[in-house]
Amino acid sequence: MAREDSNLHAERADFPSTHWSLMQRVGDGAGTNHAAALEQWLRRYMPALQTYLVRAKGAQPEAAEDLLQDFVLEKVIQQHLIAHADRRRGRFRTFLLSVLNNYATSRWRRETAQHRAPREPIVSLDACDASPGPGVPAGPEVRAFERAWAREVLAETVRRMERACEATGQAAMWGIFVDRVLNPTLHQTEPTPYEQLAARHQLRSPVQASNALVTAKRMYVRQLRLVVAEYARDETEVDEEIRHLREILAAGDA
DSSP states (O other): OHHHHHHHHHHHHTSOSSSOHHHHHHHHOOSTTHHHHHHHHHHHHHHHHHHHHHHHHOOOHHHHHHHHHHHIIIIIIISOHHHHOOGGGSOHHHHHHHHHHHHHHHHHHHHHHTTTSOOOOOOOGGGOOSSOOTTSOOSHHHHHHHHHHHHHHHHHHHHHHHHHHHHTTOHHHHHHHIIIIIHHHHHOOOOOOHHHHHHHTTOSOHHHHHHHHHHHHHHHHHHHHHHHHTTSSSHHHHHHHHHHHHHHHHHTTO
């Protein structure tokens, strides 16, 4: 397991000293990394926002997707939404939800009244803060949004961990993590016994398979912290956000 330990030390060294790294690249609005960062941002957070529009606003999935495309163009790209997010004013996702809620409300009011009144201006970003406005529900709709957000954060963590294991030749560790953690969690299967895992991955003993799982869990936690650090302010907020994500998922659909 020496190779695995050295790889984990390398991961720790790569932990960004400046957080909000993805947010910063999207917010810059320029540079060679901007387009890739924007694509990554959209892939990660659009599902949660679409969930909110469908659950809270009653939009059909196709209409929600169309509105989100316009939201990205007008707010994220043209008005540099990410650059307006003030980390001192609360969680980024709450700010994002507040802006989207105001945008959707204004958009649908305008479409309803477009034949009876002049075009209604879309609410300014300056009018939005990190606290949901009066139009943002505080009930199951927001909880659905937060669950979708949490699940995508965890999915991104798993994707990164799998890529890291592939890049460093740690297929056995990844396989053990899948059979002992992922499959039981996602598919309610029984964890594979360590004896079977040791034989499957040509390890010396079940103890070595158990040690590999310990290392895998540490890698998962580090990857999770890297993902959360892209939108949290500092390591203290990373800890708080991870606790909050766990609470969201533990609450289920209640």
